[in-house]
Amino acid sequence: MDGAEYEEIAGQLRGLLIRLDDRLSSTDGSLIAELIDVGEVGLAVEQMADQLSEYDQPLAADERADLLTLVERLQLTDRAVRALATCPDR
Template sequence: MDRACYEEIAGILHGLLIRLDDRLPGKDITLIAEFIDANELGLALEQLADVLSEDEKPLSPEERANILALVDRMQMDDRVPHALTFCPAR
């Protein structure tokens, strides 16, 4: 992944953290942000989905679409989409 692509995806992930901060514990926000800053973008996205799914936090259609678009763009497996099945519609 080139630097520009990394920066764009990292920015999208940081934006998702901001949008979802009312549904994520502070310690998890900090951990996910650290993953992003360490260039562990896939791990950050997996952790985000795991935390949301553990407590069955609701997602808007746009939030869900944004997360799934990152999965496609990053060519990740089905772990994140599967985790999101536990998150009801908002």
């Protein structure tokens, strides 16, 4: 991934982090932000999906779609897809 693509993905993730702030603990939010800052965007997506799933946090259709688009774009394993599938609809 080149620098421009990384910045685009990191920006999308930061936007999602802001949108999902009310459903992630401050500790989880800080960890995810750190992962983004050090270039671990794939781990950041997986961590976000795991935490939302673990606490049964609801997702709006556009939030779920944005996360799944990142999963596909980053070619992540099905782990994040399975985690997001367990989150109820908002």
